[in-house]
Amino acid sequence: MQMEKQNQTLIVYLDGELDHCSAQSIRRLLDGCIKDGEIKNMVLDMQELTFMDSSGIGVILGRYKQIKDKGGRMMVRNMNRQVERVFRLSGMNQIIETM
Amino acid sequence: MKITNQMEISFLSIPENESFARVAVSAFAVQLNPTLDVLADIKTAVSEAVTNAIVHGYCDCMGMVKIEAILKDNGMLRLVVSDEGCGIENVEEAMQPFFTSQPEKERSGMGFSVMQTFMDQVEVMSEPGKGTRVTMEKKILAG
Ligand SMILES: Nc1ncnc2c1ncn2[C@@H]1O[C@H](COP(=O)(O)OP(=O)(O)OP(=O)(O)O)[C@@H](O)[C@H]1O
Ligand SMILES: [Mg+2]
Numbered sequence: 001m002q003m004e005k006q007n008q009t010l011i012v013y014l015d016g017e018l019d020h021c022s023a024q025s026i027r028r029l030l031d032g033c034i035k036d037g038e039i040k041n042m043v044l045d046m047q048e049l050t051f052m053d054s055s056g057i058g059v060i061l062g063r064y065k066q067i068k069d070k071g072g073r074m075m076v077r078n079m080n081r082q083v084e085r086v087f088r089l090s091g092m093n094q095i096i097e098t099m
Numbered sequence: 100m101k102i103t104n105q106m107e108i109s110f111l112s113i114p115e116n117e118s119f120a121r122v123a124v125s126a127f128a129v130q131l132n133p134t135l136d137v138l139a140d141i142k143t144a145v146s147e148a149v150t151n152a153i154v155h156g157y158c159d160c161m162g163m164v165k166i167e168a169i170l171k172d173n174g175m176l177r178l179v180v181s182d183e184g185c186g187i188e189n190v191e192e193a194m195q196p197f198f199t200s201q202p203e204k205e206r207s208g209m210g211f212s213v214m215q216t217f218m219d220q221v222e223v224m225s226e227p228g229k230g231t232r233v234t235m236e237k238k239i240l241a242g
Contacts (some may be wrong), residue, residue, distance in 0.1 A: 020150045021114035027205075051121070051139075053146040054213050058205035082139040089216055090209050 001029060008040040008072075015048035018056035030063050040072035043099070047078040056083075057090040064096055075099050100171040104130065109165040112157040112182070120149040120166060127168050128176055132241040140217040141176070141237060147210040148180035148233045155200065156184025156231055174239045178218075181232040187225035194223065 002013040010033050018026065033039055042063065046052075060076075067074045077099040079087060087093055106127055110116045121142040128141050145166070152164045167179040187193045193200075194215075199208035214221045218235040225231040 019117050021117050053143055054209040057207045062205045
């Protein structure tokens with residue numbers, strides 16, 4: 001998983017599969033970054049994310065809440081069709097901006 | 100309808116087997132020549148059912164998760180994912196969107212909704228203390 005810092009925004013390039021098995025390590029990595037006082041906003045780039053299930057919804061919503069509590073914005077971009085269907089089904093598209 | 104193919108696998112309830120289950124079932128379903136979207140639907144539903152067996156059924160222990168798959172000559176794929184874990188007290192409640200017994204683990208309660216959306220039919224049979232059996236069907240039109 002690659003990351004890139006642009007001023008107050010962290011761009012996270014998710015890759016591989018986001019399921020219950022991979023959730024824990026992704027969660028830990030993202031939480032470490034959110035603790036960084038300089039980071040306010042987060043962009044999740046899903047170009048290289050090949051699969052996501054409901055475990056991914058939990059991971060994204062959890063990080064969304066933390067970012068929101070810091071007064072920041074969370075955005076997602078480049079979802080494939082499978083990922084987007086799961087994303088929409090959960091209603092996340094109504095609270096998280098798509099770029 | 101005639102059964103044209105059938106398979107059965109069982110594996111230990113460790114998270115690493117979630118991707119194994121997705122790959123195994125999609126490799127079996129591919130003989131019906133499904134579109135990539137349909138294959139993705141099947142993988143997603145399998146992932147949900149298997150993950151539930153691992154994280155809820157065998158919550159604090161280990162056990163075997165079983166998948167049976169049947170193909171019929173009308174293009175119907177039937178999947179049965181079962182565990183011999185803790186079972187579900189109230190199936191109707193468990194299947195409600197956003198119902199989860201593990202909010203503290205950041206579960207969103209969307210697993211059954213995903214299965215119902217991505218497959219044509221989902222049926223859950225469960226007995227507390229005995230285990231859970233999720234039967235899913237999807238008609239596969241060759242792509
Ligand atoms: N195999 C199972 N054994 C025991 N309980 C189960 C099983 N499958 C589901 N449940 C119960 O049904 C509830 C709803 O399952 P569902 O998959 O919809 O949501 P979740 O797993 O809690 O969250 P998510 O799938 O979004 O991560 C679970 O919280 C659990 O209480
Ligand atoms: Mg679930």
